[in-house]
Amino acid sequence: MGLRETFLPWPVLRQARAVAGLPGAGRGDRSGRGDSARSRVTDRLQPRTSTADRVVASVCPYCAVGCGQLVYVKDERVVQIEGDPASPVSRGRLCPKGAATKQLVTNPRRQTRVRYRRPYGTDWEDLDLDTAMDMIADRVLATRDATWTDEDSQGRRVRRTMGFAALGGATLDNEENYLIKKLGTALGAVQIENQARI
């Protein structure tokens, strides 16, 4: 191997040796197109599913079939996502969307910074997340105060706000939906909806 790595990085010479039956080439490779032609990169090939630091069990985020996914992580980055053969739902298979999941979570077009558009603004602005959270909390409370209804026009006790609404949840986790409904209900917001209605 030493000889091969040092002196024969280019396969042609080894191929010639193989065809000529000289040492230093793949055994039995009379055509010179097999082992004797292997390059360093080829020799070192390892699938990144085998070299990952860890494999995390997951579920496909697209449709509701619930195909099992395995998420391969190397150096704290997702390097591959593919089907989980153990799943009784999917037996390791994925559709094109499921197969594109790595691109979904790693693609550079993903927006990873808060964007802010002020009223009547013509463009996006930067805003730090902490400030955004505080502003949103203020907006919720202000709108709630302005629109709070203890009794409706027929004098019925409703103790609610119709001043703000939420839409979305079908792509989220159960735990997330639980918190949205719980907080919304405590705030008196009833217009909490998701794609299930659509």
Next chain:
Amino acid sequence: MVQGSNMAECHPVGFQWVMAAKARGATLIHVDPRLTRTGALADLHVPLRAGTDIALLGGLINYVLCNGLEFREYVVAYTNAATIIGEQFRDTEDLDGLFSGWQDDKAGYATDSWQYEGTSVASSAGKRERGTRARHDGQGRSHERQATGRGHEHGSHGAALSDLSNIRRDETLRHPRCVFQLLKRHYSRYTPEMVARVCGIPVDVFLQLARMVTDNSTRDRTTAWAYAVGWTQHTVGVQYIRAASVLQLLLGNIGRPGGGILALRGHASIQGSTDIPTLYDLLPGYLPMPHPDAHGSLDEYVADDSADTGYWGNMRAYTVSLLKAYWGEAATADNDYCFDYLPRITGDHSTYQTVKAQLDGSCKGYFLNGENPAVGSANAKAQRLGMANLDWLVVRDFALIESATWWRDGPEVESGELRPETVGTEVFFLPAAAHTEKDGSFTNTQRMLQWHHAAVDPPGDARSDLWFWFHLGRRIRAKLAGSTAERDRPILDLTWDYPTSGEHAEPSAEAVLREINGRAADGTCLSSYQQLTDDGATACGCWIYCGAYADGVNQAARRKPHTEQNWVAPEWGWAWPANRRLLYNRASADPEGRPWSERKAYVWWDEGKGRWTGHDVPDFQPTKRPDHRPPPGARREDALSGIDPFIMQADGKGWLYVPAGLSDGPVPTHYEPQESPVPNLLYGQQHNPARQTSRRTVDPYQPSGDEPGSGVFPYALTTYRLTEHHTAGGMSRWLPYLSELQPEMFCEVSPELAREAGLEHLGWATVVTAREAIEARVLVTDRMVPVRVHDRIVHQVGVPYHWGGNGLTTGDSANELTHLSLDPNVHIQETKALSCDVRPGRRPRGADRIALVEEYRRRAGITAETGTAPRTAASPGGTA
């Protein structure tokens, strides 16, 4: 049987099981207006006109009843076929398309006359009264017919019946007022010839279909029906599924392996977001949101909405446990467990009403959590104009979707209807964490919870929604600290103390699932909803999920390989309720508790052990004998006998006929879509009279049938998904690998329609409805066929709905074309069947686009009134 779904394209990996069954000899049938990738592999493809499935299913029901092909023993024992209906009931056969109880002034039904004979009408009078009163809810919009969504609540748990022993049954099924005879009469005109005239399905094809289905529905064989939003997105959507339920019950295909009606849902956890609802009318576990007219106190709420018999009889325990989960120590017997903290609903507050409230200015703030209504919701323009009228908008997503950027580059900016300088909406875009970056559970379409584990941290400012809502709540609570306002008590008393970890203080999703699962007084995790009590000793965030964290173990995270367990695979994830994989599976055994056949054995009575056993968790009281008959006056589940498999129904029977709980009739009936190129051939009543419509200029409707002007929109149009994209595109149009597979918005037309309309393959077409005009590239294909309906040929146009203006692949949105006429039970819009015009060339730009649509409206004579009359003028039914 795949109908109302395009399973191979929309659920390809689920479809592997269909292909596996096919390899073992199963027959696959696909009913769809288009020959799709599902139809390409089917043994029989049945083309039909979009929007006529009830006519087809009714035709199959009629075929079964006329030929005596029902599974008689199953039908008699397990359904309400034998139940006698009250004398006051009048069918659509008597009233030309209306049922008894129609009230013109309320534009809805009073349902008293639909009751079983012998049951106390008074017991549920309050419910109905409230339901109709709510349509005039005093919000100054009396012209917009409202409904509370009461049907939805009962759709999940049926209505209360006062006393089972008073129900009259005729098990010979001969009584003229028994449900069986009533069905026979109701569907008697749904003949193969009528199916052909309404749906456009040739008689021979219908008969082949009918034989395939009935031959395969026996003791030894079962037929499964898979559907999706091809059924739900109609003004009679609920009745589509009801029609399938009637047929499947008659054939004995419910509660048995290989049978059922399978909802193929489109989002990872859309089932979960219904169970633990982000829905206005529900609390977790299908408990109804309270209504002020009848739910002043917890006692009134429970008395009004729980069934006396069946498992809903324990509703008080479920409710008190939820209130304890929400408000913990603050919820006590003395304060009704904080029942008063719950806000009240007084009508339809669903998402489409929210859009109208935004347009009116009463709804000022909006959170979008992974949803893109500017593309994915019906009447996309109304969605955007609503958002343009907000004070603030928070969008949480992966990319700058159309719902985040409409103020700078939406269609209304192009047309000049909006300018950024005049739009006052403050917009926050917050990047969302992906499923690989957070812990949590999805509930997939088979009611199964599956846990996904965080693999890496989210990038940049991206955070989970768990993080967002937890910290938003934390900040709000901090800002309100010390408040003495009564209305702030629910927030300050809320249990909101989830442990957090890591740099971003991510709350523990497992802690939330533990709360959902529920705990006993000593803090230990509960294992079954049967442990829940109504005295405040137990807390449970969602009673049907009780057991998901049994023994302190995250059951949703179980991943025992399928190769190491039985074919039901009970040790993978966790299915509600009680890890049961097949609902109502008591019906898989005969009344004596024996399997209907060896081949179809699933759950059966083991006399030796004195209990139910089988491949799955029995969906029945485990030791209730098949020959058990309850004593008079028994309550809750104890009121059901050993042959009542449908334990969530008050009478334990599968309902062929729905005496209460639906707002548009007890038996499914064919009505034409809100917009249809043809008249209703079965009744004088054209549309579902109880459907919801509005009279807003932003949401006009087209004339239908033989009304003047209907010829301006001569073609049927249907919308759909493609394998290569996902819903409104937020998770696919930004990905190169998916975008390149379907790189452009298109429409599909038959060669005949192309010739007629002057369209060229790969050229441009402009598709026009009363709402908007969009452009699309043309695919001319033999897979699109016209149908012969009554006296005319109807051509169909197909449009996928994934596209919008942002991302890698862009195009006009199909939802520009759609409208906001809704199903009255669940308030879902009719986006699967409309009518349209199609013309060659690209659509006009700028103001000319608006002018084109206005020209169409003028030619069709469209006014605010068009298409909004509940009852068709010529119909005499209103005299009932």
Next chain:
Amino acid sequence: MSDGLLEQPTGRQRMGFFTDTSICIGCKACEVACKEWNQVPDDGLSLLGMSYDNTGMLGADTWRHVAFIEQDRPLGRQNNSVTVMPTGPSGTASTAAVVAAGLGDKHGSMLGTQTGRVHPGPQPHATPDGHVSPGGRTELRWLMASDVCKHCTHAACLDVCPTGSLIRTEFGTVVVQEDICNGCGYCVPACPYGVIDRRERDGRVWKCTLCYDRMTDGQEPACAKACPTDSIQFGPLDELRERAARRVEQLHGVGMPEARLYGADPDDGVGGTGAFFLLLDEPEVYGFPPDPVVTTRDLPRMWRHAALAAAGVAATVLAAFVTGARR
């Protein structure tokens, strides 16, 4: 012995793909799974109008390609009802009148659409050689098939590669070594299937490796793993050929006599392929050459002739020198 004709007895079972197109649902999971695993670049957004195929063909940036073929013939005993559906213009006489009235407006309209309507009239639709029903409609079936590099037994690409970049692996597959390839492109015209292709951006050639890296660790190729319906099957070639033969027989028994294998015959022009297919029509329908022949088949003979000729020339020249020296 399936690998008996290979250049190198591998000592291992020859591995390959059997793509059963009769159960392909055209989902394109194979295309995406391949690109994700092999980090193949996307290759542009273009609506091709070839049914649902917007990929077009195999190439440097497409190692799996799903073809969609809409054909005017039936699929076995399938009844897709198409021939019994009507043809003709839409509507009734009265609606036609409304439409006709509208046409006047449109023609004179300034509102943008480019061409007017064609007069609606009954024109039965049929393709020239199609089966036409009494109603004027033809039969229809929608075929889908996932294509890939064939990993030929006699691989011309391998034969002509001057750098040793192309190799035969221990699994009997043909792989490009990207650290060796110098982009000479000799292999491109040599491939009888038009599979191997140069990537514009880096000049090198690229094609399916049958996920060689995954195979070295006992994992199946990404496309086969993802395939929801098992249309793409991976395994020892001998087993796959047996399975395929049984499948053909089964299809013949259910009214699909047109089912046939492509690339499974060791005696064909390329000695059989490592990736072979079950087709429901002639190969050309799917874009395959009907009778592929390894383009280097005649090379040895040509080399012999060339050598003889060269020897002759050399002898003549030598003779000339010898005789010249004598002079």
